[in-house]
Amino acid sequence: MLVHSRGARWAVWAVFLVLFLPLFALPLLVVLGASFATHWSSVLPSGLTTAHYEAATRGEALQALTTSLVTATTASLLALATGTWAALAAAALKRRHRKALDALFVLPLAVPSVVVGLATLVAFSQPPMLLNGTRWIVIIAHSVLVTAFAHQSVSAALARLDPAYEQAAASLGATPAYVLWRVKLPLLLPSLTAAAGLCFALSMGELSATMMLYPPDWTPLPVLIYAATDRGALFTGSAVAVVLMTATLLVLLAVSRIRTRASYR
Amino acid sequence: MAVLALVFLYPLALVVRQSFQPDTGGTSLEPYTDVFASSAFREALWTTVWLAVAATAGCLVLGFVLALVIAFVPFPGARAVSRFIDVFLSFPSFLITLALLFIYGTVGMANGAWTDLTGADQGPFQFLTTPWGVLLAEITYFTPFVMRPLLAAFSQLDPGQLEAASSLGARAPRIVRRIILPEALPALAAGGSLVLVLCLNEFGIVLFTGAKGVTTLPTLVYGKAILESDYPGACVVAVVNVLISVGLYGLYRVVSRRAGA
Numbered sequence: 297m298l299v300h301s302r303g304a305r306w307a308v309w310a311v312f313l314v315l316f317l318p319l320f321a322l323p324l325l326v327v328l329g330a331s332f333a334t335h336w337s338s339v340l341p342s343g344l345t346t347a348h349y350e351a352a353t354r355g356e357a358l359q360a361l362t363t364s365l366v367t368a369t370t371a372s373l374l375a376l377a378t379g380t381w382a383a384l385a386a387a388a389l390k391r392r393h394r395k396a397l398d399a400l401f402v403l404p405l406a407v408p409s410v411v412v413g414l415a416t417l418v419a420f421s422q423p424p425m426l427l428n429g430t431r432w433i434v435i436i437a438h439s440v441l442v443t444a445f446a447h448q449s450v451s452a453a454l455a456r457l458d459p460a461y462e463q464a465a466a467s468l469g470a471t472p473a474y475v476l477w478r479v480k481l482p483l484l485l486p487s488l489t490a491a492a493g494l495c496f497a498l499s500m501g502e503l504s505a506t507m508m509l510y511p512p513d514w515t516p517l518p519v520l521i522y523a524a525t526d527r528g529a530l531f532t533g534s535a536v537a538v539v540l541m542t543a544t545l546l547v548l549l550a551v552s553r554i555r556t557r558a559s560y561r
Numbered sequence: 562m563a564v565l566a567l568v569f570l571y572p573l574a575l576v577v578r579q580s581f582q583p584d585t586g587g588t589s590l591e592p593y594t595d596v597f598a599s600s601a602f603r604e605a606l607w608t609t610v611w612l613a614v615a616a617t618a619g620c621l622v623l624g625f626v627l628a629l630v631i632a633f634v635p636f637p638g639a640r641a642v643s644r645f646i647d648v649f650l651s652f653p654s655f656l657i658t659l660a661l662l663f664i665y666g667t668v669g670m671a672n673g674a675w676t677d678l679t680g681a682d683q684g685p686f687q688f689l690t691t692p693w694g695v696l697l698a699e700i701t702y703f704t705p706f707v708m709r710p711l712l713a714a715f716s717q718l719d720p721g722q723l724e725a726a727s728s729l730g731a732r733a734p735r736i737v738r739r740i741i742l743p744e745a746l747p748a749l750a751a752g753g754s755l756v757l758v759l760c761l762n763e764f765g766i767v768l769f770t771g772a773k774g775v776t777t778l779p780t781l782v783y784g785k786a787i788l789e790s791d792y793p794g795a796c797v798v799a800v801v802n803v804l805i806s807v808g809l810y811g812l813y814r815v816v817s818r819r820a821g822a
Contacts, residue, residue: 304733305634312630315623316642319701320649323660330663399814406810408762410779411799414786418796494651501653504764507783518653518765525659525769534663537656544651 331535357520357536361543364500364516367431371438372446372495376488378439379446384476387454401447404440413437413508431514437505442495449494453487493551500544601776602798609777612692613760616699620756621749623700624707629737631708632715633723643712646705655765657702661694662769698766703759707752714748715741747816754813761806778802 379401386397404412416437461483465475481488503518510519517540524533631639718741726736764779776784778798786795 308630308634309636312627312634312636315627319623319704320645322664323657323701326660326663327656402810402814403807406758406803406807408764408779408782408799408802408806410762410764410782411803414782414795414799417786418792497651501651501655503653503655503768504779504783507764507768508787518655521659522655522769525662530659530662534659537659541652541656545648548651 327534327537330531331538356515357517357539360515360517360520360536361539363431363514364518364540365543367435367438367514367516368496368499370435371442371499372492374435374439375443375446375495376450376492379443379491380450380484380488382447383451383454384480386451398447398451402444404444405448409441409502409504410508412440413505416440416505417508430511433509433511434506434514434516437509438499438502441502441505442498445494445498446491449487449491450484453484457483489551489554493548496547496551497544500540500547602781605776605778605781605798606801608692609761609779612696612699612777613757615696616703616760617753617757619696619700620704620707621753624704624711624752625745625749627704628708628711628715629741632712632718633741643708646708649705650709653765654698654702654763655769658694658698658766658769661698661701665694694770695767698770699760699763702766703756706756706759707749710748710752711745714745718744750816751813754809754816758806758809758813761802761809778805 382397382401386394389397416433420433420436457480461479462475465479466472470478501518502516503522506516506519507522510516515523517536521533521536521540524530524536631643722740723736726740727733731739762779763777764783767777767780768783779802782795782798782802785798786792
């Protein structure tokens with residue numbers, strides 16, 4: 297306990313609340329409040345309505361929600377597969393090669409996502425791979441962006457794995473494929489699901505690369521929110537944003553349930 | 562490995578190649594000289610750098626104070642707050658700007674309260690479309706990125722040290738300065754450089770404020786490529802942006818490895 301007197305402790309807590317509430321809690325509450333309102337020109341929103349939600353769960357917005365969900369799921373699965381594969385492969389390499397591979401895989405973290413979008417656009421708008429205007433270009437860009445996170449968390453978990461398990465399995469006559477499937481992957485499952493949740497959340501909220509790439513028939517939710525706020529429909533935009541947050545949180549919750557069940561096994 | 566090369570390195574290489582190819586054809590340094598000569602580019606570069614540095618400084622101070630309170634002056638609900646910060650990280654950045662529009666926008670909460678109270682027809686909060694609005698949004702969004710490593714570092718600090726110091730008569734500011742700050746420096750450095758890189762690359766926040774006067778390098782890339790269809794110019798800006806942030810990210814890796822050692 298750093299501060300002993302009661303008065304000083306209350307003062308510190310008051311400062312904390314003054315800093316914390318307006319900065320972090322207020323934005324989320326405000327978006328939530330605005331999504332139910334039709335006017336907001338004084339302290340509290342007025343004209344309470346659920347019409348924005350009716351608009352946000354129908355037609356264009358519903359399509360955007362499914363688009364986002366499909367994109368995020370596909371991108372996270374792809375990123376998880378390549379990230380895990382690379383982490384497993386890197387673990388088998390020599391130290392110097394492993395470092396080079398690690399550096400290569402975290403590079404997408406440092407490169408601005410707008411540039412990743414631009415690069416994907418430039419590369420896939422010309423032969424041999426003509427993907428511009430299809431949904432695949434968005435999915436590819438998302439996978440590239442989140443692969444770095446998947447790779448990082450899987451390779452961190454791999455480094456903490458006790459090699460005695462796989463050595464024991466191998467000494468009992470298990471083939472490498474069997475060791476991978478029955479020993480390594482089950483042990484890695486908690487970190488795999490955590491990585492999947494992270495990738496999913498990132499891909500759901502990804503705006504910058506998507507803005508560079510999205511074809512008219514494949515608009516994810518963030519782009520729709522931007523379009524709504526850009527033409528002044530702030531309240532509809534915030535209702536769609538609440539839908540986006542809720543969808544992300546629900547999926548994260550589901551993923552964390554998988555994790556707890558796996559760690560009991 | 563081959564997959565990554567195909568979908569990531571190959572496109573990047575094409576960007577670099579295109580940055581040397583002006584619309585007239587051939588290979589030259591012309592796009593570079595054009596872009597470097599334009600005042601829009603220099604302004605964007607300057608805005609990007611000072612916004613990122615200022616936001617990082619703000620995040621470090623704010624994150625340090627908040628993490629200090631959560632870790633060492635715990636109150637009921639402190640655990641819930643740190644859980645809340647984890648959730649905060651998984652939301653997209655533009656939500657913050659959206660919320661700030663409601664709070665400080667021209668007809669938002671703060672201005673509305675002011676006009677109700679004083680009867681003036683305009684509120685005092687008109688900073689949202691200036692760089693200060695972007696700065697506020699970036700500090701809000703990125704502070705949790707500093708707080709997470711800090712909280713992790715604080716949880717490894719031996720409370721016995723603090724108790725020994727305070728039983729020897731050291732007051733709270735002195736304990737913070739002499740014991741907690743040295744212990745937290747690696748975490749601060751790692752979190753700070755991560756935030757610096759992320760701020761340099763931030764796009765959603767700047768786009769959502771709709772601030773015409775605020776152009777950073779990522780929005781310049783977007784504007785040049787999509788709105789003006791000037792691909793060589795966009796590629797030049799992209800190359801510059803990549804060089805800055807990859808350089809800084811390399812620094813971050815070095816710093817955080819040293820912190821881990």
